Amino acid sequence: MYRETEIIKDAPQFGEPGFGDLVINVGPQHPATHGVLHLIITLNGETIKDIKPNLGYIHRSIEKMCESLTYRQFIYVTSRMDYLSAHINNHACALVVEKGLQVEVPERAQVIRVLFDELTRIASHELWWGAMAMDLGAFTPFFHSFRERETINVIMEETCGARLTMNYYVPGGVMWDLHPDFQKRVKEFLALYKKKIHEYDELVTGNIIFQNRMKGIGYISAEDVISYGCTGPVARGSGVHSDVRKVSPYSIYNKLDFDEVLETGGDSFARYVVRIKEMHQSIKIIEQLIDNIPEGDFQAKTKAVLKLPKGEYYQSVETARGELGVYIVSEGGTTPYRIKFRSPGFSNLSALNHMIKGGKIGDLIAAMGTLDLVIPDIDR
């Protein structure tokens, strides 16, 4: 079970290449990895020679589990993958089932879903921003970000009944109608948030110490981003047009007015700026929709037992971390024959070694923080 002993056993002797290299373990219990991720780092002095991620500490084999769950049940498991984008994970699953059943989702449900998706995106980026600053030694931003994030969580709790694993989306729509106070609360939140969001730039973005630690760190070129399969803010930080909401729009995103944020720096600071700007874009989307929630059904009529016709279905959505793909192979039964979740964190993590190799150990945290890793999303 203890794989690291092999490395110690094979340590080079005096005179052999690699002698003097230091192998250190970051994690699986390390505050900077934000979960149970284990990195085996080979150092020469302060320079990183190699990083080998060791995964699986929170592997639950969700894909195997889903093979014995029905199309109504498996959605709830996916909230436990990327728990900061629970709504968006559910959205991907609901969409792929609707695609297979060819269900027309009522417009009200689509608007509600997009509203919750964008609130989720803000909440996720908030948490990332606070944790990122905390990794770099600034503790105050964490409280600022959680102050606003809490407001979103209250909105979620009112309508969905949960704060983290909401399980609000079902095939055909959403589980129940919005809470009567929803619009009022969201407007209150927007008013508060628009006053506060400038504080983020004043507190952190413009800080010269912060900028010096972020600029030029963890560089990855546009070609490498595509080759490593990175998506989300990691790809857009290198100028790769990759927002699923724009590339292959789902739900009502093609009717909305918002911009895909692109930066060309390719370093940690560029990825940071992308996420900050994305929060502004999410506000823009919410503002367009909050007064225009159409009346009508919140759920389409579907059969009690769902059976996807024999075939293959794929649907991708843009979570806060990047492109989440759900691939279902159906044999016509009530459960999927095979299901694969293409999680954004898994591919983004695979680029970490390439990004930071040759850099300094102190910069590892600045580079890894901007990947925004959520470990259950990687391990599944």
Add this chain to the structure above:
Amino acid sequence: MTNEELKVKLTELLPSVTFEEGGEWLNVVVEPAEWLAFAKQLKSDEALQFDFLFCLTCVDWKTHLTMVYHLRSTKLQHAVVVKAKLDRTKPEIETVSDTWRTAEFHEREVYEMFGVHFLHHPDLRLLILPAGWEGKNPMRKDFEDPVNMIKL
């Protein structure tokens, strides 16, 4: 390119390919032995430019295994699904981790979950499962684990 145009183009590149119906994208079936050369062409051909491998997985069909590669071009915005049938008792296929770097991690996952051996892979070790799981492939349909698996 549309699916029809892709069909013509891919047949030109490799006459032995066959096409399968199903799904929203074109499904191409290749022989495992021809996969590596075909993959390089898919990426480098000017008219195709499939530079983004966005999903790599395997399906256990009980009689054989099928590797499934989802490819997209970030420049031309078309997509294709490539499949390769593997023998279930001795599954082997060339790695494409040189062509698309993301394949390195995804192939390691398929290696441990399905037991597919990727030839010439730079670092074919267990990724998610702990040491000692070699040879037992949890995602195969005949995998049994009376302790950890709860049957509904």
